[in-house]
Amino acid sequence: MFTTSVMKWTVLVSMLHLVLGQNLLLNGEIESMTHWDCCCFKCELTTVHHQGQHAIKVTGRTQDWNGPSQTLVNVKPSGRYRVSGYAKLLNDLPNEIGQNIGMDVEVTFNDGRKTYISAAFNPLTRVSDGWVHVKGDFDIPAQDVKSSRLYWQGPSPGVNFVVDSISLTDLTENTNWRGESDAVIDRVRKSDINFKVTLSGDVKSDDVEIDVIQTKKAFPFGTAVTCKDYLNGDQRYQDFINKHFNWGVTQNAIKWDLMEQQQGHIDYDTPINAIKKLRSNGLKVRAHNIVWSVPQFVPQWVRPMTGNTLRQTVHYRVQDIVNRTKDLVEHWDVNNENLHGFWFQNTLNDRDYNLEIFRIAHQAGPKVKLFLNDYNVVADGGFTMAYKNQAIRFKNANVGLYGVGVQCHFADNVKPDPTLIKEHLDTIAQAGVPIWVTELDVYQTDEKIRADWYETAFRAFYGHPAVEGIMFWGFWSNNHYRGEPASLVTGSSFRVNAAGQRYLDLTEKQWMTNETHALSQTGNAFKVRGFHGDYDVIVKVRGKEVPTLKKTFTLGKSAHTVNINVHQ
Ligand SMILES: *[C@@H]1O[C@H](CO)[C@@H](O)[C@H](O)[C@H]1NC(C)=O
Numbered sequence: 057m058f059t060t061s062v063m064k065w066t067v068l069v070s071m072l073h074l075v076l077g078q079n080l081l082l083n084g085e086i087e088s089m090t091h092w093d094c095c096c097f098k099c100e101l102t103t104v105h106h107q108g109q110h111a112i113k114v115t116g117r118t119q120d121w122n123g124p125s126q127t128l129v130n131v132k133p134s135g136r137y138r139v140s141g142y143a144k145l146l147n148d149l150p151n152e153i154g155q156n157i158g159m160d161v162e163v164t165f166n167d168g169r170k171t172y173i174s175a176a177f178n179p180l181t182r183v184s185d186g187w188v189h190v191k192g193d194f195d196i197p198a199q200d201v202k203s204s205r206l207y208w209q210g211p212s213p214g215v216n217f218v219v220d221s222i223s224l225t226d227l228t229e230n231t232n233w234r235g236e237s238d239a240v241i242d243r244v245r246k247s248d249i250n251f252k253v254t255l256s257g258d259v260k261s262d263d264v265e266i267d268v269i270q271t272k273k274a275f276p277f278g279t280a281v282t283c284k285d286y287l288n289g290d291q292r293y294q295d296f297i298n299k300h301f302n303w304g305v306t307q308n309a310i311k312w313d314l315m316e317q318q319q320g321h322i323d324y325d326t327p328i329n330a331i332k333k334l335r336s337n338g339l340k341v342r343a344h345n346i347v348w349s350v351p352q353f354v355p356q357w358v359r360p361m362t363g364n365t366l367r368q369t370v371h372y373r374v375q376d377i378v379n380r381t382k383d384l385v386e387h388w389d390v391n392n393e394n395l396h397g398f399w400f401q402n403t404l405n406d407r408d409y410n411l412e413i414f415r416i417a418h419q420a421g422p423k424v425k426l427f428l429n430d431y432n433v434v435a436d437g438g439f440t441m442a443y444k445n446q447a448i449r450f451k452n453a454n455v456g457l458y459g460v461g462v463q464c465h466f467a468d469n470v471k472p473d474p475t476l477i478k479e480h481l482d483t484i485a486q487a488g489v490p491i492w493v494t495e496l497d498v499y500q501t502d503e504k505i506r507a508d509w510y511e512t513a514f515r516a517f518y519g520h521p522a523v524e525g526i527m528f529w530g531f532w533s534n535n536h537y538r539g540e541p542a543s544l545v546t547g548s549s550f551r552v553n554a555a556g557q558r559y560l561d562l563t564e565k566q567w568m569t570n571e572t573h574a575l576s577q578t579g580n581a582f583k584v585r586g587f588h589g590d591y592d593v594i595v596k597v598r599g600k601e602v603p604t605l606k607k608t609f610t611l612g613k614s615a616h617t618v619n620i621n622v623h624q
């Protein structure tokens with residue numbers, strides 16, 4: 057009796073921990089130094105706390121990876137974990153616009169190899185930010201893991217900080233993701249079409265059939281386009297784009313360092329002619345990108361510039377390229393990968409200069425939708441929260457941010473994980489701006505497995521209400537930067553491989569509406585739940601189309617009514 061109730065109690069407690077998210081760290085609340093290691097720099101308890109009475113104050117750092125750490129005794133191979141904590145800087149450095157602070161997980165394998173996972177980071181942190189919430193997630197590799205350790209780290213040597221309220225919790229697999237995705241697809245990608253048919257003359261219900269045929273998709277499915285190939289290359293490449301995508305994005309040709317390799321010698325023709333050709337074939341265009349803050353992608357001739365010369369040069373680039381494209385493109389990626397690179401802000405020693413670049417772009421082309429665009433924010437979870445915060449900062453600054461691009465380059469041989477994709481999209485969606493999947497690719501040599509991986513990713517994205525468009529970063533192995541293992545179309549034979557077939561099956565069959573209704577089955581009033589887009593309605597009497605009764609319409613977010621009066 058006693059044993060049973062103790063067992064029941066134990067089970068109840070462990071279930072509660074699961075529900076409440078048991079903290080798998082030891083002394084994560086930090087009321088003492090127990091379980092926290094600080095080698096080769098100084099840690100002490102301080103009463104400057106986020107919660108409870110104490111926190112750890114870190115000083116005397118000589119390396120950016122110096123920070124309190126703890127061996128993870130409660131994590132399992134293949135496990136998914138959420139990590140969260142609070143950090144506060146105690147000093148800024150005069151020549152640095154901010155500090156990257158967060159948590160890395162060091163995984164040691166049985167053979168001694170180590171790998172480092174960025175679990176949660178907040179870039180450009182300053183003293184004036186106060187307590188910063190750092191949150192993210194990661195998964196532990198499936199095999200041969202000997203041990204793992206969580207490290208606070210990131211700020212430059214000489215920066216002191218305090219950390220508190222640190223937790224590590226299980227992120228449980230969402231086994232119902234497919235059902236949830238299907239429900240969202242039905243709710244947000246479709247609307248009702250209400251048919252009301254009246255019959256006159258000698259026409260009877262049994263005589264009438266109605267075809268409801270979607271002729272065009274509203275939802276953007278697109279690809280990166282190699283401008284030169286689209287203008288002058290393989291005809292099959294051009295035709296595939298025109299036939300199977302409704303959006304294109306300039307892959308390289310309009311990037312600053314490529315179109316203007318020497319100051320003033322600017323190749324406008326390649327990208328702008330490609331954009332015009334895409335438009336003439338009915339595609340809409342994203343332009344990518346105005347500036348790129350990762351140092352290696354800043355044009356060589358710009359790199360020596362500083363101060364007002366740099367500001368004026370950037371101002372000219374932004375105005376010039378937006379002036380020339382504002383009536384041709386729907387979107388601009390303004391400042392590429394600005395969670396990972398800060399060249400312009402660093403060089404000008406101005407943390408807010410990234411807002412200024414948006415302001416200039418927005419003024420030059422107020423109707424163009426402006427985007428942030430970044431990587432490892434959905435395919436990985438270490439910078440997801442930081443991306444949400446960046447989007448909120450841009451939104452609140454009123455500089456014309458429309459949405460955020462999530463690149464989604466999944467790592468080599470890594471299967472897209474629908475649980476994590478949803479977790480990341482949910483986090484980013486909290487910023488309250490639309491999300492576009494801008495640069496999707498997976499990498500898997502087996503094309504049948506690749507097909508499954510692309511389908512999983514597509515269902516996770518299309519089945520998320522904040523996602524407004526999905527673009528591949530290329531599709532043909534011959535000009536894809538990751539080659540055959542990422543492709544939908546293989547080699548010089550231009551074979552649409554298993555992944556390509558899957559893409560076509562999803563976007564042209566499963567997610568298009570094409571139904572025939574016999575009034576004998578449906579009665580004279582019936583409803584079709586159709587995917588958003590353009591429709592033809594064909595009325596057939598005794599198997600023969602009546603051309604005068606044909607209807608066309610566009611189905612959007614609200615229900616549409618079709619009245620048909622069949623008389624013969
Ligand atoms: C862009 O257009 C505006 C408005 O016509 C003009 O004032 C500005 O000089 C142009 N900028 C560039 C760099 O061409």
Ligand SMILES: *[C@@H]1O[C@H](CO)[C@@H](O)[C@H](O)[C@H]1NC(C)=O
Pocket residue numbers: 269270570571
């Ligand atoms: C609609 O479905 C019918 C019957 O399966 C098929 O013959 C036709 O080609 C389809 N039309 C479109 C536009 O997909």
